[in-house]
Amino acid sequence: MPFTRLEFAVFAVREGTLQVLLARRAEAPHAGRWALPGGVLRVDLDASLDAAAQRVATERLGAPLPLLRQLCAVGGPQRDPRAPWALSVVYRGLVPADAPDFSAGKRIEALAWRSVDEAIAAPLAFDHATLVDKAVRAMRADIDVLDLPFGCLPEAFTLGELQSFCEHVLGHPLDKSSFRRRLSDRDLLVPVEGEFRVGAFRPAQLFRGPRA
Amino acid sequence: MPFTRLEFAVFAVREGTLQVLLARRAEAPHAGRWALPGGVLRVDLDASLDAAAQRVATERLGAPLPLLRQLCAVGGPQRDPRAPWALSVVYRGLVPADAPDFSAGKRIEALAWRSVDEAIAAPLAFDHATLVDKAVRAMRADIDVLDLPFGCLPEAFTLGELQSFCEHVLGHPLDKSSFRRRLSDRDLLVPVEGEFRVGAFRPAQLFRGPRA
DNA sequence: CTGTGTTCGTTGCTAAATGCAACTAAGGAG
DNA sequence: CTCCTTAGTTGCATTTAGCAACGAACACAG
Numbered sequence: 001m002p003f004t005r006l007e008f009a010v011f012a013v014r015e016g017t018l019q020v021l022l023a024r025r026a027e028a029p030h031a032g033r034w035a036l037p038g039g040v041l042r043v044d045l046d047a048s049l050d051a052a053a054q055r056v057a058t059e060r061l062g063a064p065l066p067l068l069r070q071l072c073a074v075g076g077p078q079r080d081p082r083a084p085w086a087l088s089v090v091y092r093g094l095v096p097a098d099a100p101d102f103s104a105g106k107r108i109e110a111l112a113w114r115s116v117d118e119a120i121a122a123p124l125a126f127d128h129a130t131l132v133d134k135a136v137r138a139m140r141a142d143i144d145v146l147d148l149p150f151g152c153l154p155e156a157f158t159l160g161e162l163q164s165f166c167e168h169v170l171g172h173p174l175d176k177s178s179f180r181r182r183l184s185d186r187d188l189l190v191p192v193e194g195e196f197r198v199g200a201f202r203p204a205q206l207f208r209g210p211r212a
Numbered sequence: 213m214p215f216t217r218l219e220f221a222v223f224a225v226r227e228g229t230l231q232v233l234l235a236r237r238a239e240a241p242h243a244g245r246w247a248l249p250g251g252v253l254r255v256d257l258d259a260s261l262d263a264a265a266q267r268v269a270t271e272r273l274g275a276p277l278p279l280l281r282q283l284c285a286v287g288g289p290q291r292d293p294r295a296p297w298a299l300s301v302v303y304r305g306l307v308p309a310d311a312p313d314f315s316a317g318k319r320i321e322a323l324a325w326r327s328v329d330e331a332i333a334a335p336l337a338f339d340h341a342t343l344v345d346k347a348v349r350a351m352r353a354d355i356d357v358l359d360l361p362f363g364c365l366p367e368a369f370t371l372g373e374l375q376s377f378c379e380h381v382l383g384h385p386l387d388k389s390s391f392r393r394r395l396s397d398r399d400l401l402v403p404v405e406g407e408f409r410v411g412a413f414r415p416a417q418l419f420r421g422p423r424a
Numbered sequence: 425c426t427g428t429g430t431t432c433g434t435t436g437c438t439a440a441a442t443g444c445a446a447c448t449a450a451g452g453a454g
Numbered sequence: 455c456t457c458c459t460t461a462g463t464t465g466c467a468t469t470t471a472g473c474a475a476c477g478a479a480c481a482c483a484g
Contacts, residue, residue, distance in 0.1 A: 004299065043297035048288040073285040073301050076260040085255035087216065087299075089285050160432075177434075178471055201431040202479040372461070389463075390442055413460040414450040
């Protein structure tokens with residue numbers, strides 16, 4: 001089996017835009033350049049690909065990543081000069097804006113959030129710009145069919161918060177009444193009876209995701 | 213890098229149902245049992261995962277497989293007793309019913325088509341029943357959004373043939389007028405002017421897929 | 425106490441997409 | 455010529471999504 005890596009396209013809505021977590025590589029190849037964070041599979045430690053992804057995420061980013069989904073696998077002989085043939089299994093994830101900050105782990109000089117538009121246009125290492133683009137499309141397709149990342153929101157949230165989050169990921173506004181109709185038609189949310197988000201204006205009903 | 217395999221969930225509409233191509237394994241593990249056909253990655257031969265998939269398909273099945281799409285990657289330590297850790301990249305494909313018959317290649321005792329319902333219920337080797345199910349869902353999702361496998365039809369085909377093919381893959385009937393409207397709204401087909409499929413009844417206009 | 429601004433939540437209407445059923449057209453078989 | 459079957463279209467009902475407006479609730483300013 002060739003040299004196998006797990007790589008992560010982790011997104012968050014920060015500063016009003018969709019951002020992706022990038023790592024500046026400490027070692028060759030592409031030392032000093034920005035790339036998706038990742039690490040190598042350890043056959044002595046990992047009980048599955050998904051478990052390997054969690055382990056590497058924890059090691060390199062300082063925190064586990066819930067809601068990881070497999071994006072694709074890519075591989076070839078020129079992928080990484082350290083091995084004659086390298087294979088990467090790429091995962092995508094979405095985390096809350098207020099997540100505990102990640103801390104750069106082994107073989108990473110620095111971690112930074114960058115807006116996806118910049119990241120796709122920037123000369124990321126390897127084919128990582130392509131992977132970011134692919135991951136964004138997959139996330140947006142999920143939201144289009146209301147497969148929503150409830151883990152990225154507070155335990156209880158308002159419909160306004162949910163809609164705003166989706167709009168930031170999608171990159172375009174949604175219709176309020178249509179969004180709410182589609183949610184309630186599918187019984188995707190459970191209202192937390194009697195609980196409201198209070199603030200400067202009219203209080204808003206709080207909801208939880210399904211199977212909560 | 214661990215022991216890496218390419219595996220194939222290849223489908224065809226045969227005998228009025230959606231069938232999947234299975235191979236009876238000649239060697240351990242699971243010798244004698246039915247499984248998805250596949251083979252190992254060769255780092256000395258393969259320039260990419262997709263190229264590896266084509267090479268293995270040709271070797272094991274006696275023919276290349278157009279329209280292969282990556283389904284997922286799975287891996288773990290107990291996946292294959294021949295190695296301490298095994299990784300499989302799974303591809304899905306759809307081939308014409310009249311495709312040249314596949315011939316069992318290395319390490320395969322026999323090849324057979326089996327209906328997907330049976331295959332999913334049958335005790336296939338490894339987790340292959342799960343993979344078949346996942347591949348079927350992915351194919352159906354493609355057709356739902358009119359991402360159609362034109363390579364599975366003759367060079368030129370009638371709308372009736374196309375619809376019937378889709379119905380067999382989906383497992384349920386489609387509405388004729390709606391199907392045709394959706395196709396023409398999206399400019400997915402090009403009529404072959406003046407060409408008709410003649411037969412026992414009214415001749416039918418022939419079409420080609422896009423970018424043809 | 426009263427207006428004003430903002431968000432929340434809902435309603436009514438419009439437009440688009442889809443599903444259903446019927447119809448006509450075209451050919452072969454008898 | 456009639457009947458049968460498939461091809462292709464049409465009209466209409468139903469569903470779905472988008473758009474705009476409305477009243478409700480609350481904080482704040484005056």
